[in-house]
Amino acid sequence: MDGENKPRVAVHKFSSCDGCQLALLNLGEDLLTLAARVELVHFAEAGPTNPDAWVDVAFVEGSMSTPEDIERIRRIREQSRVLIAIGACAVSGGIQGLRNQADGAAWIAQLYEHPGAIASLAQSTPVSAHVKVDFELYGCPVDSAQMLAAVNALLLGAVPRASTDKVCTECKRQGHPCVMVSRGIACLGPVTRSGCGALCPSLGRDCYGCYGPAENANTDALTAQFARLGLDATAIRQRFQGINSQAPVFLAAAQRTGAGHD
Ligand code: SF4
Ligand code: SF4
Ligand code: SF4
Incomplete structure (x- = not known):
């Protein structure tokens, strides 16, 4: 240019x-x-x-x-x-x-x-x-x-850098109380890429994954955590079926819950 x-x-x-x-x-x-x-x-x-x-x-x-x-x-x-x-x-x-x-x-x-x-x-x-x-x-x-x-x-002739960290990282840096730990609310922050400034947790609500999957997103561990919070298979699947439902990592996580479709 x-x-x-x-x-x-x-x-x-x-x-x-x-x-x-x-x-x-x-x-x-x-x-x-x-x-x-x-x-x-x-x-x-x-x-x-x-x-x-x-x-x-x-x-x-x-x-x-x-x-x-x-x-x-x-x-x-x-x-x-x-x-x-x-x-x-x-x-x-x-x-x-x-x-x-x-x-x-x-x-x-x-x-x-x-x-x-x-x-x-x-x-x-x-x-x-x-x-x-x-x-x-x-x-x-x-x-x-x-x-x-x-x-x-x-x-400037440089390659733009994409954010690949997790929302949790931004959330912790900013000192927001964790809605999952403190209130038992299912939050997609551990598998969602950062960049929004942890907007939803800053307002006391859960992340629903609008920034898509983070790098090395451990959706199996989060699925297990959601189950411990009391979510059934359908509820867990629906957490991954949001705005980025077709992102391969979220799609695979939803399919692994084994629940039928609505
Ligand atoms: S509130 Fe969500 S984004 Fe923040 S630390 Fe807890 S799980 Fe991670
Ligand atoms: S839903 Fe979107 S804006 Fe809200 S915390 Fe998650 S990534 Fe950020
Ligand atoms: S629905 Fe699509 S176009 Fe509208 S804000 Fe979300 S990503 Fe952007």
Whole structure:
């Protein structure tokens, strides 16, 4: 990205709630600083629209849910030097990935008078299932400071660093009382990657895994701990079937509980 021209950046949306784009908009003054250093070529929520332009960095929000999505993400990949998937939808298929375990066609047939008019893939999949992804940022929504840090690293020619530690680490550093130890509440912090600042435990509630699996997540040990807290197999499975249900580590943990699906 050297040279006189500013690096060109695009922000694309797929199946998602727009929350991760809002996280970027919520950068406030930092976004204005960033906008001065890069050329925002496509960011429909903020104004500029040029989805087919070549860019240095493409941020992609949302999961792949329709045949058109797959064609579009391939075009974006061809037109991008670096592609960054942002948020649980783009990285693991998101909450909409819960339908991967269900018969989506049967649901559509029940809901719509003309089911043939609905172009929906059987599975909601992450961006990486279809094209090469250079960097992934988990979170629901993604943390805006992490996004900014990733862009800054790329502008400096460095490789962005992903957080792989566990939420428990942040939680302990900040001195929050452990909701699992002190109140017997099932918390996914021991297997969830850090980056949110242990937001939920700081407010006295459990982590539900929105930052996705941490490195070396010991889900078997946590499953055993949840059982000791009195959760049955269905309740344990449901703890892993949240926003990142299709992240392989959480998916495997849910399947190992052996309970049937709802
Ligand atoms: S990851 Fe969460 S906040 Fe981001 S687009 Fe998906 S549902 Fe919305
Ligand atoms: S509250 Fe949750 S994140 Fe914090 S230390 Fe306890 S288990 Fe870990
Ligand atoms: S504590 Fe867990 S659920 Fe809450 S914001 Fe952090 S990663 Fe997400």
